[in-house]
Amino acid sequence: MAGEIPDLHAQERTGTGKGAARAARRAGMVPGIVFGGDNDPLPINIPFNELLKKLKKGRFKSTLFNLKVDGQEDVRVICRDVQRDVVKDLPTHLDLMRLKRTTKINLFIPIDFQHEDECPAITKGGVMTTIRGEVELLVTAGDIPDALVVDMRKLVDIGDTITISDIELPKGAELVIKDRDFMICNVSAPSALKSDGEDEDEVEADEVPTIEQEEDIPPTDGE
Structure with a gap:
């Protein structure tokens, strides 16, 4: 509680x-x-x-x-x-x-991100982004959790994510949003690294020689 x-x-x-x-x-x-x-x-x-x-x-x-x-x-x-x-x-x-102890209510419960310093994806140079810092739950007034715990050690590679299905809900608590497995956080590549990668792709594209077609080629099925 x-x-x-x-x-x-x-x-x-x-x-x-x-x-x-x-x-x-x-x-x-x-x-x-x-x-x-x-x-x-x-x-x-x-x-x-x-x-x-x-x-x-x-x-x-x-x-x-x-x-x-x-x-x-x-x-x-x-x-x-x-x-x-x-x-x-x-x-x-x-x-x-x-409220009585048995009353059911909707509350926003904060997310506790634990072991960030031991997260493999972060130690590889990734950057953590928090999508949701809290989640709305239907809980009993007498058993309100302090927080929902996310173990960041589960994120191994850059690009890995944590969704709500990866979090163990407290006993008796229910999600208010049940129709989708929404994201809680992710670890992505640093923006500078992304920019460098994009530039390299553009350079490589410019270096590809253009092939002039002398005659029309019929399109394949599905084009």
């Missing part, structure tokens, strides 16, 4: 309704509601600047948070909606859903 679930700090909102929500916004807070689970809905306020930073990082709606509210037990939540101002596009309200 992941040990670095980010905290989301909030305050319990004493009032409800539009008046309390406006007062919260004037005080630099974003009103919200926490629902689900076996408890009653909990009105909250979240500092505007803190919420805006997390939104700018991306993946806010697919990130599991540890909600910390004074006077309440910590609870795991995931965002289900963020309402924004139609003109300024700034957050004005958010809905958070409590």
